[in-house]
Amino acid sequence: MAIKIYKPTTPGRRQTSVIKVKYLDKVKPYKQLLIAKKNMAGRTNTGNITVRHQGGGEKNMIRQIDFKRDRFDIPAKVVSLEYDPNRNAHIALVMYADGERRYIIAPEGLRQGMTVISSKKEFQPQLGNCFPLGLIPPGTMVHNVELVPGKGGVLGRAAGNGLTIQVIEGDYAQVKMPSSEVRLIPKTCLATVGQVSNIDFRNIRWGKAGRMRHRGIRPTVRGKVMNPVDHPHGGGEGHNPVGLKRGPMNIYGKKALGVKTRNTHKFSGKLIISRRKGRVN
Helix, strand or coil: CEEEECCCCCHHHHCCEEEECCCCCCCCCCHHHEEECCCCCCECCCCCECCCCECCCCCCEEECECCCCCCECCCEEEEEEECCCCCCCCEEEEEECCCCEEEEECECCCCCCCEECECCCCCCCCCCCEEEHHHCCCCCEEECEECCCCCCEEECCCCCCCEEEEEEECCEEEEECCCCCEEEEECCCEEEECCECCHHHHHCCCCCHHHHHHCCECCCCCHHHCCCCCCCCCCCCCCCCCCCCCCCECCCCCECCCCCCCCCCCHHHHHEEECCCCCCC
């Protein structure tokens, strides 16, 4: 996998780079695991915008990913490695010994023909294998980690992400997140061995606005170039410094810098040992 930079034949090409992946299979997605995707453009069923700057994009189908990995002690063979338009990580189609097929998030280094397994009995150090945190040795990098046993992985699912198990004490495993936050997770939660694939995704230079529109991302306008009626930063003559008196704000008038956004009464707050870098506890 490498990043390719094109010759500057056009202004858009001058700033563009793409990832060239050789190990992905050029096959159609498994039809039984596809469902239709409706583009809501960041709106609710009543038409109210809840997420700004979304809309358009290429039409695609949702690949149903198995985040639970709940078929224990049944080996599964990697049939193909595929591109998923709905996430920045690659996915792998695996076929279990009884013929059932499922999509999983592909770890870096997983290739066609390999075998993966989920188990609660004995740890096997191989990419793509899924075990409870209590069975995995400290120092191992894992992804697709559960927060609640049996509910499916929610942590470490993006391209290049990986959580490091530091120590296991009592009923919890101490895990270091990609953001450098350290938190306690029940050791009965499942985690998959390895780092998520497509590590170089963060180094892509999108180059032009058109590529962002293909991803379903609409333009973002700075608040300081708006009128006062449209944004707290709007108005004035020329480019004025933002927030000299009241500080930076979002479009709704709420402070946008140095304000704690995490709910102080959240039940899992007591499980966070150290917050991520640059944040105050």
